[in-house]
Amino acid sequence: MADSSTALENEVVVKDGEQAEQQSLQTNTAESSDAGESPASSEAKADEGAKPQSMLEAVKLAIEPAKPEAAKTEGEEKSPDSEGGEKESEATSEKPKGDEDEKLPFHKHPRWQQVLHEKKAAEHRLKELEPTVRNFEGFQRSVVEAGLSAQEIDEGFEIMKLMKSNPAQAYEALQKYMAPLAAFVGQQLPEDLQGRVDAGTLDPDSAQELARARNEKAFAETRVAKTAEQREREAEEQQYTKIRTHLDHCAVAVTKWETEWKGSDPDYAVKQPLVDAQLAKLNQEQGVPKTVEDAVERAKEARSIVEKTLAPVLKKTTEKRTVTGGSSATQAAPKPKTLREAIALAARAK
Secondary structure: OHHHHHHHHHHHHHHHHHHHHHHHHHHHHHHHHHOOOOHHHHHHHHOOOOOOOOHHHHHHHHHOOHHHHHHHHHHHHOOHHHHHHHHHHHHHHHOOOHHHHHOOOHHHOHHHHHHHHHHHHHHHHHHHHHHHHHHHHHHHHHHHHHOOOHHHHHHHHHHHHHHHHOHHHHHHHHHHHHHHHHHHHOOOOOHHHHHHHHHOOOOHHHHHHHHHHHHHHHHHHHHHHHHHHHHHHHHHHHHHHHHHHHHHHHHHHHHHHHHHHHHHOOOHHHHHHHHHHHHHHHHHHHOOOOOHHHHHHHHHHHHHHHHHHHHHHHHOOOOOEOOOOOOOEOOOOOOOOOHHHHHHHHHHHO
16 A cells, blocks of 8 residues: 555656646747747757657757857857868968979979089189189299298298387397398308408408308309209109009009909909919019009919919819728719818818
8 A cells, every 4th residue: 555655656746747847848938939039949940850759858959959059159259160271271381391392393493402502602702712722822832932931931920020010129030130141241251251351361341252252152052952952852752643643543453353353263362362462572573563554464473373383282172081991992072162172172181
């Protein structure tokens, strides 16, 4: 009996809840009609065939229309399409130009244009520096011809600078040069001439002229000797440069020949040190090769001498072995593939 009363109470509560939901739905519908056509009503027109299957669905349909309106309001402020368009435009503006540059012809590529610009700038700068280089080369040539050292050049420029800025210091700096110059022109006489002047056997003017003549003769002889020495040194340098260039050409030719030999001879690694030693001996005996062809022929000669020396070893291709048990037999040894194997076989044969 208690269960029947409880079930009855539950049924009453459910009915009261359904009536309340219906009243709420009617109230919301009336408000929507008074306010005019809303997004909910337009959506309802679009979905006329979709009717709620229960009271709960009806309540949800009555509550949800407010959300699309809010979403629409936010969309009007900033729509996803416009935001996406802005992002796309930003991405397009920030897109690297590498792909576009790759489609350009080679001579119009930005990097190639930059290289051309740098090349023209370097050529223009080089042309600007040509007069300076010529002047410096002329100055350097004059210094060499005059036989001046770097220290003498520095001292000369320092004295000239002092003559412009401080003449008194320039005079003091020149004193160490004035005494030798005075002796050279005869203003300061050597001891023998000064003794004759003091003795009255030679007048001062004649003594001065004689001293100057002596110094000029000695200076001329010294200058001729220095000039000859300089020319000889220059000739030696030129000859050395010529020989060095010739030897470089010979080395290139011999290296090319050696590369071909290395690719065709399996015993190259064993023969190469011996050939090098023999070639050094031939160079010491015969001197510098006259031509590049002579250098290659000399290298071939060195190889031939080495191979003739090793020929007896290379010919031993069999080996005799003694078999235990009182009998002996001759066993054919395998043919050596390299010079080392041939030497080893020859050593065991002994």
